[in-house]
Structure formats: C-alpha cells, structure tokens
Amino acid sequence: MKKILVLTAITSMGVGLSAQLPLDRPTFNEVSKQMWSDPAFIKSFVGSYAPLENVEPDFSNDEKVQLKEVVAPLLAGPTQSAAIPPLEKMAASGSATAGVHFVLGTLYLQEDRMAQAEAQYVEAVKKFPRYRKALKNLSLIYMQQGDYKKALDPLSKTIDLGEVSGNAYGMLGVIHLYTEDYVAAESAYRMAVMLEPSKKDWKLGLLKAMQMQERFKEANVLLNSLLQEDPNNVDYWLFQANNYVGLERPLDAAKNLEIVERMGRAKADSVELLANIYMNSGLYDVAYSAYQRAMEKGDAKYENMYRAASALAQVGSFNEAIELVGKIRQRFPRDIQTADNIQLLVLEARSKRALGDSEGAAVILEKVVEEDPMNGQALIELALYYRNRTPEPDYQKAVFLFERAENIREVAADAYVQHAQLLVAQRKFKDAVPLLKNAQSINFREYVEDFLVRVQRAAAVGPGCLLCRRGPFRAAATMGRSNVINAPVRDRACRQSVPKPLVLGATGSLSASA
Structure with a gap:
C-alpha cells in the first residue's frame, strides 16, 4: 500500500514520483480547530447536560436541586468554569451519579484539562456502561492523545447504542484511516457523507480512504463531481493532483498544481511536487524556476531544497545547482548547521568539478576536509x-x-x-x-x-x-x-x-x- 508523503525522493535514476502531496496525519489540535469552531459539532459531541432516556442515567433528587440552584446559574454565566468547584464537591461524594461525573468531565474537556476529563468520563461509564455521551467524549479524548486504537472501542459502542450522526461516523472514519483500516474508513465516511452531505471534511476523508486503497480512478470520478460543485476549493485540486500521480498522469497533475499556484493558495510542498514533475519530464529550466518559487514559501524546508539542488546536479544542471545552493544559504541562514554547510559545500564542489572548474572545486574540498576530516x-x-x-x-x-x-x-x-x-x-x-x-x-x-x-x-x-x-x-x-x-x-x-x-x-x- 502506498503511503501518502511529500514527494522529495531523489533516486539514482532521477526524481521519484512514487510519493504524493503531503496528507500527513493531522494532530488532534489541527482537527479540533475546525471541529470545535463548528457549533453543530459542539452541540452534537458535547451535547446538553440533560440526560437522554435509556442511554443516559438520571440525576438523584439531591443532585437535581444542586444542579438547578447552584450549577445551572453558573453555567449560564459568562464563565462556565465557575461551575467546576461545586461539581467537584458533588463528584467527590461517594453517592454521585454518573451524570455528575459527565457534566464535570465535559467542563474539564472545554477547559482543555484532558487528563481530568478522561478520569471523570471513565468513572461515568463505570457507573453507567450504556452512557452514550460519555463514551463518545471519551473516544474524543483518546483521539487527542493520538491513541486511535483505544478510541475505537468507546466510539463503536456509542454507535451500537444508537448514535446516528455524521459526526460520529466521520470520527469513526478518522480512526479507521489512522489505524490503516482503509476499507472500514471508506464505509464510515460514506455513512458520514450520507448523513451530512454538505460537510467537506467527510468527503475529503472518503477521498483519502480511496486513495490509500489506490482506487484512483474511482476517486477521480468523485473529484470531478466535487470540482464542478466547488471549483474554487483548493483541497479538491490538490487531491486530484495526487490522483493523477497515482494514475501515472504527471503532466495532468502539473496542470492542477499550476492552477493552485495561480489561485495564490500553493504551499511549498505542492510547488516542490510541481518542480519534481518537471524534472522527471526533462524540463529542467522550468523545474529550477519552480524550486525557486517553492523556496520563497514560508513553509519551505531546508532538507527539501537541498534535495532539489542535488537533483539538478544529478541531471547535469550544474549552474542551476550552484545558484540554488547560494539561494539556500540566503533563505535558511539559521537552519544551516555545520553538517548542513559541509553538505552544501560538497555539492557545490561536485558541480564545479563537472563544469570543469577543478581548481575551484579543490579549494572548497580542502575547506571541507579541514572542517570534517571524516567526510x-x-x-x-x-x-x-x-x-x-x-x-x-x-x-x-x-x-x-x-x-x-x-x-x-x-x-x-x-x-x-x-x-x-x-x-x-x-x-x-x-x-x-x-x-x-x-x-x-x-x-x-x-x-x-x-x-x-x-x-x-x-x-x-x-x-x-x-x-x-x-x-x-x-x-x-x-x-x-x-x-x-x-x-x-x-x-x-x-x-x-x-x-x-x-x-x-x-x-x-x-x-x-x-
């Protein structure tokens, strides 16, 4: 199964195109920035504090009084965290119901106090194993911790207990995608899209699952449809570029990447991929120009640019390689350590030697050997x-x-x-x-x-x-x-x-x- 990585592999036969644009696993914070800014998601996941019949416990009479007279006014106030101390006191009593632990855990969750939230949700589920909302939020915490295998069980139980929502199936798709069960991820994302057809995240997840199964032709059909609906969506253009690479249609991928660049939305990774495609196509001057544009991006990385310079030297574009080395020094003055500087010097010397400037190469190499005798x-x-x-x-x-x-x-x-x-x-x-x-x-x-x-x-x-x-x-x-x-x-x-x-x-x- 192909991994979706940054395309920077430089092999002895040329610049590899087996990899694709970065679809790195996002951290939970990256996912949550989008999801927690979505009011519908917040309402669906956190829910109200009122229990649901049959799948959530009721409060005791004493707890209802405390919640109504003490906690509810604080929750309605400007700072909901003010309700935490009285809830902590209620939860500490041996008679606290699962509902109290859930409400306290949810407040901890909203305050980003994840370890404390987890402990309260675990206690809530221990006291009431069918507590659907507690199971759902517990799964969310495990996802934040990066433990997707552990997150699967409580979310699956949530769905077994009758949770039918786009968010639940969408998050199930995320878990299956990260645990590399791509068939299950596809099924979950299809359910999420069916329940929330307007949500872009689930469609992108479905495309990821299909790409990871190398079902590029089917994914392309979906992408063509999505681009007709929303031609200004940069993600769709980039996904289709990935697809074209998978279909061994690199020049079609280049067209998509050029479109993204003209839209002013390209990042360094996509421009590097564009340059690599041109390198493999023998368009070295065009590739060099693209590498320069990639280096101007704020998210450009020294390692990728060094590999680009090496690739140019590898195909005989020695002048361009030397020029790019100079630009790398200007662009990454703080990132270049001693070892990196030596690496650049060796590349520069090789290129000078290839151009016939043996004396110039020797001067550089003497300096390298003096600084690093084991190079x-x-x-x-x-x-x-x-x-x-x-x-x-x-x-x-x-x-x-x-x-x-x-x-x-x-x-x-x-x-x-x-x-x-x-x-x-x-x-x-x-x-x-x-x-x-x-x-x-x-x-x-x-x-x-x-x-x-x-x-x-x-x-x-x-x-x-x-x-x-x-x-x-x-x-x-x-x-x-x-x-x-x-x-x-x-x-x-x-x-x-x-x-x-x-x-x-x-x-x-x-x-x-x-």
Missing part, C-alpha cells in the same frame, strides 16, 4: 582532483586520500574502486585486484565485477596489448573528462576486451562508462 565524499572528490590534475597529477596525495576514505564505511566501496582505477592507470593491475575485491565484498555491483574480471585478465598478461603485445595500453578515449580515470583499452589491431573506465558522477555515485 568520505569530500575525501574521494579531493582525491579525484589530485589524481586527474593537469599537467601534474599528485598520485601520492590521491592514494593517501583514497586510503582515508576506505576506512569510512559509507564510502569505502567507491573509494576502493577509485583507488583501483588509479593503479590501473599506472598499469599496477595486480595491486588493483584486491582493492576491487574489497569493494565488491562491501557493495556488489555488476559493472564493477566486469571491471574486476578485465583487470584480473590484464594482471595475468602484464603490460602491453593483451593478445599481440604491440605496445603499452593507451589512455581511455574519454581521458579528457576530468571525472574519468585513464584505463587500459585494446590496441586497435586487437580483438580482446580490456577494462573500461568507471565514472564518478556529480552526485557521487559510480557507474560504468559509456
């Missing part, structure tokens, strides 16, 4: 600089840096391979073989295995052409590229395959050369 990516990048430096490579310093990187587990495999390629360039084939084997023991890759086999074959034959020994190995045809190591190729007169160079891309991942 494996920077060590490899700096080693590559010294290995490929023209006109005078510094193989000794490159080897020293590679050996340091080989001791850092996260980058050891790539460090071994790059070190091995340096030795291959020097025709030290036998010395390169154990390094490649070490790399494969950490992270097995087919193209590295192919390279290993060819190096082993070269080691067995020795310097010169593999078959006819017409002369020394020539440099790789792609030698001019600063990120490709010189590697042996066959003499044109020979038919024997020999090691091809492996490439370290601007994002730090090894791949076989073309």
